[in-house]
Amino acid sequence: MRHTIGIVILNIALPVLYFAVVWAYGKAFFSDTPWAKQWKSLLLTAVVVFHLLYLLLRTLAFEHPPVTTIFEILSVLAFAIAITYAVIERQSKSKETGYFILMISFFFQLCSSLFVRDSLDVPQILRSYWFGLHITCALIGYAAITISAVYGSLYLMLYHEIKANRFGVIYKKLPNLETLERMNFIAITIAFSCLTFAILAGFIWLPRAFANFSYADPKLLGTAALWFLYGIGILARLKGGLRGRTIMVLSIIAFGIALFSMTIINLFFSGFHRFS
Amino acid sequence: MNTVCVGISHQTAPAELRTRLRFSADDIRSALPRIRALGLSECVLFSTDHRTELYVTSDEGSPPIDSVVNFLAMEKTGEASVPAKSFFTVKGTEAAEHLLRVSTGLESMIVGDTEIFGALKEGFAIARESGTVGFLLDRLFTVAWRAHKLAKDQTLISEGAISVSEAAVELAQRIFDDLTEKRALIVGAGETAQLTAKQLQARGIRSLIITHRNAERAENLASLVGGVTVAFETLREQLPKIDIIVASLQSELHVLTSKDIREIEKSRHGRTLFLIDCGVPHNIDPFAGELENVFLYDLDTLNAMVSENIAQRRTHLPAVETMILDEVKGLVTWYASLESSPTIEALKLLMEKIRTDEIAKEIHRFKPQDRKAIDELTKRITDRIVQIPAEHLKTGRESRLPNRHQSVNLVRRLFGLDAGEKDTPDTD
Numbered sequence: 001m002r003h004t005i006g007i008v009i010l011n012i013a014l015p016v017l018y019f020a021v022v023w024a025y026g027k028a029f030f031s032d033t034p035w036a037k038q039w040k041s042l043l044l045t046a047v048v049v050f051h052l053l054y055l056l057l058r059t060l061a062f063e064h065p066p067v068t069t070i071f072e073i074l075s076v077l078a079f080a081i082a083i084t085y086a087v088i089e090r091q092s093k094s095k096e097t098g099y100f101i102l103m104i105s106f107f108f109q110l111c112s113s114l115f116v117r118d119s120l121d122v123p124q125i126l127r128s129y130w131f132g133l134h135i136t137c138a139l140i141g142y143a144a145i146t147i148s149a150v151y152g153s154l155y156l157m158l159y160h161e162i163k164a165n166r167f168g169v170i171y172k173k174l175p176n177l178e179t180l181e182r183m184n185f186i187a188i189t190i191a192f193s194c195l196t197f198a199i200l201a202g203f204i205w206l207p208r209a210f211a212n213f214s215y216a217d218p219k220l221l222g223t224a225a226l227w228f229l230y231g232i233g234i235l236a237r238l239k240g241g242l243r244g245r246t247i248m249v250l251s252i253i254a255f256g257i258a259l260f261s262m263t264i265i266n267l268f269f270s271g272f273h274r275f276s
Numbered sequence: 277m278n279t280v281c282v283g284i285s286h287q288t289a290p291a292e293l294r295t296r297l298r299f300s301a302d303d304i305r306s307a308l309p310r311i312r313a314l315g316l317s318e319c320v321l322f323s324t325d326h327r328t329e330l331y332v333t334s335d336e337g338s339p340p341i342d343s344v345v346n347f348l349a350m351e352k353t354g355e356a357s358v359p360a361k362s363f364f365t366v367k368g369t370e371a372a373e374h375l376l377r378v379s380t381g382l383e384s385m386i387v388g389d390t391e392i393f394g395a396l397k398e399g400f401a402i403a404r405e406s407g408t409v410g411f412l413l414d415r416l417f418t419v420a421w422r423a424h425k426l427a428k429d430q431t432l433i434s435e436g437a438i439s440v441s442e443a444a445v446e447l448a449q450r451i452f453d454d455l456t457e458k459r460a461l462i463v464g465a466g467e468t469a470q471l472t473a474k475q476l477q478a479r480g481i482r483s484l485i486i487t488h489r490n491a492e493r494a495e496n497l498a499s500l501v502g503g504v505t506v507a508f509e510t511l512r513e514q515l516p517k518i519d520i521i522v523a524s525l526q527s528e529l530h531v532l533t534s535k536d537i538r539e540i541e542k543s544r545h546g547r548t549l550f551l552i553d554c555g556v557p558h559n560i561d562p563f564a565g566e567l568e569n570v571f572l573y574d575l576d577t578l579n580a581m582v583s584e585n586i587a588q589r590r591t592h593l594p595a596v597e598t599m600i601l602d603e604v605k606g607l608v609t610w611y612a613s614l615e616s617s618p619t620i621e622a623l624k625l626l627m628e629k630i631r632t633d634e635i636a637k638e639i640h641r642f643k644p645q646d647r648k649a650i651d652e653l654t655k656r657i658t659d660r661i662v663q664i665p666a667e668h669l670k671t672g673r674e675s676r677l678p679n680r681h682q683s684v685n686l687v688r689r690l691f692g693l694d695a696g697e698k699d700t701p702d703t704d
Contacts, residue, residue, distance in 0.1 A: 165573075167581055243545070
């Protein structure tokens with residue numbers, strides 16, 4: 001099948017392409033290499049396009065969104081992180097931090113490419129496009145939460161370097177504090193927006209798909225709580241003037257809560273919202 | 277290379293003399309034709325507060341250095357009694373190397389400072405307009421632009437702030453994204469405050485507010501940097517709107533106390549405040565530096581930053597010196613190629629290569645018995661073509677030096693005998 005050949009080729013090519021992108025961003029950040037600075041964003045755009053093509057081919061070939069196994073989800077997460085970063089880079093006009101973010105994409109895609117298995121036989125429920133939309137939005141949301149935590153960490157690193165009068169590589173190479181704060185906020189906004197869509201898609205689809213649907217499902221409650229937390233954070237930033245170091249610390253704590261809740265909920269709580 | 281550099285610098289003359297011998301753009305324009313009339317063929321002059329240098333070439337043997345020194349001294353000081361040791365002279369390849377060291381900032385008071393580069397370009401442009409630049413100095417200065425660009429692009433010799441005011445503004449740019457949206461308050465009119473205000477203004481700060489116990493001093497600084505003044509008594513009222521405060525007052529007590537800073541922090545709703553304390557003793561309560569969204573720097577910290585930057589620059593010296601030596605070698609090779617014999621040989625080789633390449637492509641069309649005749653015929657054609665410029669170059673041996681060099685240079689350029697070497701490298 002044409003689709004299958006394309007899938008195989010892209011499955012091999014994607015980790016290589018991500019490695020090339022990370023390398024280009026690294027050369028630009030650490031060595032100020034002119035060609036790397038000039039071409040890195042274009043390379044990222046190309047990789048994102050190829051990755052989208054890969055995900056579409058998988059969807060068409062196996063007749064379900066590629067979110068039915070952990071290794072498929074890792075690939076979607078890698079894509080989500082890359083595209084979220086690309087949007088942040090464009091919005092903030094700051095291109096220095098790609099190395100730190102895209103390394104995560106590379107790692108996730110590498111794991112996916114090495115271990116993914118093509119799953120033709122999946123529960124019917126996983127073939128629903130509402131399901132695909134719900135999961136994709138959720139994954140982009142969590143990817144954006146991860147990126148906001150990375151920017152929060154970079155902010156704190158630079159903040160402490162400046163406060164401590166240390167003027168090394170971190171001081172010289174990272175974007176300034178206000179830019180890092182803005183990039184963190186853009187990531188949080190994307191996270192909140194995508195979680196909103198994920199929750200809405202879930203609310204529309206879940207009652208139709210599951211007879212034993214319950215709004216008290218632990219995963220639903222966890223996601224709603226996270227959505228609420230980030231919503232409060234956005235309001236606090238816009239209206240309450242919560243800025244600077246405090247909000248960076250809060251964004252890292254919120255990421256920790258997201259990670260913790262998803263892990264604990266998946267490990268210890270079962271409900272209708274479990275597909276594996 | 278028949279080039280000489282005569283000049284004074286911070287290494288050879290005191291500031292007072294350097295200031296007296298400073299040439300403005302109009303002075304340079306006026307002086308160049310008269311300098312050339314001293315028996316020189318080409319001349320370029322540039323001048324700043326720290327350095328005045330004149331580069332000359334001469335048709336007739338060595339340039340008349342004493343005449344040139346006397347001219348420079350008389351032109352600006354009206355007397356020829358300027359101490360001889362105040363002037364330095366470098367000749368030949370050393371003059372070329374010196375120019376490249378100047379253009380890359382290695383001869384500046386602080387290594388890597390290329391503020392001189394603007395004066396170099398201006399002096400060269402004026403010389404060009406005045407018609408005192410020939411192809412020798414044109415080549416020399418083109419190589420100087422290339423050395424400057426290489427040093428800037430490939431090393432960090434010019435990176436990092438080298439003054440307290442630059443360091444302060446550099447720090448501000450590590451904290452704030454866009455200074456054109458920020459407001460700065462200058463308290464006092466000390467030298468560091470003035471320089472910092474100028475740096476902020478150069479970066480397009482949204483507004484500069486100046487205040488001083490002496491209203492006149494505040495007005496003077498405001499007019500210098502395009503700022504506005506406010507009464508010193510209203511200082512605290514200004515604080516909530518301000519993003520950057522530079523304090524430089526003579527005061528035994530803190531001008532901004534911990535109470536002031538806490539109140540500012542509350543009113544700013546978490547927005548970052550950047551404080552520079554140039555006072556000795558401190559104008560700002562050091563407690564301010566402990567607040568979360570406040571960054572406070574004093575002179576000691578900024579000086580340490582500058583010292584570290586200068587030390588970092590020095591680590592790039594060997595790389596830049598290697599670049600300069602390579603460029604000088606290239607210049608010497610080029611100069612040597614201006615002799616006619618190597619050029620005639622190169623032209624003959626080029627013609628022979630073209631002849632043999634073309635014959636090799638088409639010889640198969642001819643019968644074997646005709647091929648020798650074809651070879652001899654084409655050899656005679658190319659020999660006659662080469663003979664014409666070769667005769668001109670050979671007979672030019674008797675003519676004045678620059679014309680012969682110009683002829684050789686023209687032939688080399690027209691026939692691409694120096695292909696692979698840039699004649700006009702990219703410059704700033």
